[in-house]
Amino acid sequence: MYMLDRSLIAGLPPFSGLTRPDLDLILEKARSLRIAAGQPVFEQDAEAHSFFLLLDGHVRVVKTTADGQQVIMRYISAGQLIGIATALGRLTYPATAVAAVDSLALAWPNEAWHELAARYPAFAANTYKTVAARLEETNERVVDLATALVDRRVAHALLRLIEQSGRKTEFGIEISFPISRQDIADMTGTTLHTVSRLLTAWEHQGFVKSTRKRVTVVDAQRLLDHVG
Amino acid sequence: MYMLDRSLIAGLPPFSGLTRPDLDLILEKARSLRIAAGQPVFEQDAEAHSFFLLLDGHVRVVKTTADGQQVIMRYISAGQLIGIATALGRLTYPATAVAAVDSLALAWPNEAWHELAARYPAFAANTYKTVAARLEETNERVVDLATALVDRRVAHALLRLIEQSGRKTEFGIEISFPISRQDIADMTGTTLHTVSRLLTAWEHQGFVKSTRKRVTVVDAQRLLDHVG
DNA sequence: CGACACTTTGATCCGATTCAACCATCGTGG
DNA sequence: CCACGATGGTTGAATCGGATCAAAGTGTCG
Numbered sequence: 341m342y343m344l345d346r347s348l349i350a351g352l353p354p355f356s357g358l359t360r361p362d363l364d365l366i367l368e369k370a371r372s373l374r375i376a377a378g379q380p381v382f383e384q385d386a387e388a389h390s391f392f393l394l395l396d397g398h399v400r401v402v403k404t405t406a407d408g409q410q411v412i413m414r415y416i417s418a419g420q421l422i423g424i425a426t427a428l429g430r431l432t433y434p435a436t437a438v439a440a441v442d443s444l445a446l447a448w449p450n451e452a453w454h455e456l457a458a459r460y461p462a463f464a465a466n467t468y469k470t471v472a473a474r475l476e477e478t479n480e481r482v483v484d485l486a487t488a489l490v491d492r493r494v495a496h497a498l499l500r501l502i503e504q505s506g507r508k509t510e511f512g513i514e515i516s517f518p519i520s521r522q523d524i525a526d527m528t529g530t531t532l533h534t535v536s537r538l539l540t541a542w543e544h545q546g547f548v549k550s551t552r553k554r555v556t557v558v559d560a561q562r563l564l565d566h567v568g
Numbered sequence: 569m570y571m572l573d574r575s576l577i578a579g580l581p582p583f584s585g586l587t588r589p590d591l592d593l594i595l596e597k598a599r600s601l602r603i604a605a606g607q608p609v610f611e612q613d614a615e616a617h618s619f620f621l622l623l624d625g626h627v628r629v630v631k632t633t634a635d636g637q638q639v640i641m642r643y644i645s646a647g648q649l650i651g652i653a654t655a656l657g658r659l660t661y662p663a664t665a666v667a668a669v670d671s672l673a674l675a676w677p678n679e680a681w682h683e684l685a686a687r688y689p690a691f692a693a694n695t696y697k698t699v700a701a702r703l704e705e706t707n708e709r710v711v712d713l714a715t716a717l718v719d720r721r722v723a724h725a726l727l728r729l730i731e732q733s734g735r736k737t738e739f740g741i742e743i744s745f746p747i748s749r750q751d752i753a754d755m756t757g758t759t760l761h762t763v764s765r766l767l768t769a770w771e772h773q774g775f776v777k778s779t780r781k782r783v784t785v786v787d788a789q790r791l792l793d794h795v796g
Numbered sequence: 797c798g799a800c801a802c803t804t805t806g807a808t809c810c811g812a813t814t815c816a817a818c819c820a821t822c823g824t825g826g
Numbered sequence: 827c828c829a830c831g832a833t834g835g836t837t838g839a840a841t842c843g844g845a846t847c848a849a850a851g852t853g854t855c856g
Contacts, residue, residue, distance in 0.1 A: 403707065407796075409715040413707060428700040434707065468696050472656040475703040478710060479631065479641060479662065485713035486757030487637040490844070520802065529714030534844060536804060552802060552853055568635075718812065748834060759813060764836060780821060780834060797856105804851070813842080820835070826828100 344372060348395055352419045357462040366456060370446040381437040381445060388426030388433050390447040394418050397443025398505065398517040403435045412527045417505045421470060427453040440517045485529055492567040493528040494538050499564065502557050511549050511556050518553035572600060576623060580647045585690040594684060598674040609665040609673060616654030616661050618675040622646050625671025626745040631663045640755045645733045652695060655681040668745045713757055720795040721756040722766050727792065730785050739777050739784050746781035
């Protein structure tokens with residue numbers, strides 16, 4: 341086992357405001373792991389042993405219902421924590437986290453959490469803010485699901501995705517990881533068929549551009565206006 | 569202004585594990601307020617100045633969309649905190665809180681938060697657990713909205729309500745505050761018409777019993793089985 | 797190059813909203 | 827105290843947004 345370098349995590353939001361010796365101590369307790377695209381980081385209902393920091397790649401957090409339907413709760417990009425609900429008292433993971441592309445993460449055993457939180461209040465505070473921000477974001481999603489028609493929900497999902505992990509290209513802003521029609525449907529409570537029809541229509545109108553598993557938003561403002 | 573008695577908050581979840589002198593100090597910073605049924609405790613988008621503890625009554629937390637549609641995010645009952653997202657960094661309230669019945673609450677200025685959290689780690693920890701629990705609950709709701717048909721969503725809402733604030737009666741478990749068809753519709757993303765039809769059908773089948781603004785679940789298990 | 801995963805598009809069907817009308821209950825003030 | 831307006835609830839009919847069913851096209855990778 342080689343020593344992890346503090347440059348890996350310096351500057352990331354969860355560790356902002358910590359000194360270099362602090363970072364070294366925090367890293368001492370971590371192990372790093374590589375996750376191939378399509379592989380799980382952790383699985384729903386499994387005993388929660390660790391929490392994670394995504395260093396590179398993209399992970400989608402998915403809940404599966406008793407009858408097998410899937411809902412994508414969120415996409416996590418590099419620099420963000422996952423599996424932290426468990427650090428705050430849960431015994432099992434509430435969802436499955438699957439790598440959308442080959443990814444790299446750090447893992448800490450749950451026991452390390454209290455220690456870290458106690459010793460580095462800034463780390464704890466950052467984490468709580470993350471949880472609070474996710475709660476608020478999820479609340480917005482409930483409002484969307486409860487009040488908006490499918491086209492609006494899909495548009496909002498795309499706009500959230502490019503905001504959280506968009507990459508500027510020649511034609512607009514592209515979602516920076518592969519995402520299928522089915523994935524978008526699983527984020528918005530609809531079917532791949534409906535998503536396909538919407539994207540085709542929007543492409544004709546010049547709002548978006550897409551190919552297999554890649555989506556680019558050409559004109560976010562007009563897309564937003566279009567769905568009201 | 570009279571002194572608030574520590575018996576008001578001793579034993580409530582947010583303050584569990586605190587000593588009596590601690591409680592007195594905490595109460596010193598609070599003011600109490602009476603809210604008449606239908607009146608707001610705080611309003612969406614207003615500058616957040618305080619967080620609250622509901623001592624008696626019931627409050628519903630409502631988000632209103634730009635086009636005026638309402639979504640009831642949750643009902644808060646006595647002993648629970650409200651308006652805490654703001655204590656964790658927000659500048660405005662993300663929703664409106666309206667008293668469902670005449671209610672009584674304590675209010676602390678937001679500045680008191682950091683002080684209390686620093687001095688009473690148990691209070692802080694309890695609060696973070698609350699936020700984490702609400703996130704998980706909201707996640708479940710997203711899954712429900714994204715995957716379940718209306719009858720299931722309404723059934724789940726009723727079961728959640730009787731679990732969180734049910735009162736045992738002769739006929740079953742009654743939701744312990746007045747709630748209209750429209751309110752239930754606003755919790756589940758449907759219309760009062762559909763809720764009315766469902767309740768009527770369920771009443772014929774003996775699962776529930778209801779009158780104006782009062783709903784009793786007669787047989788939770790059979791209702792749950794019925795909607796799959 | 798073939799198999800598989802992903803995407804498109806048409807036709808049909810259904811759950812739930814919308815539109816419409818009416819009834820019941822509550823609170824209030826003359 | 828009762829009349830009346832307001833709020834809440836019921837129920838039918840028409841309509842529609844999307845799901846479902848069905849089938850064929852296309853890009854990708856081993």
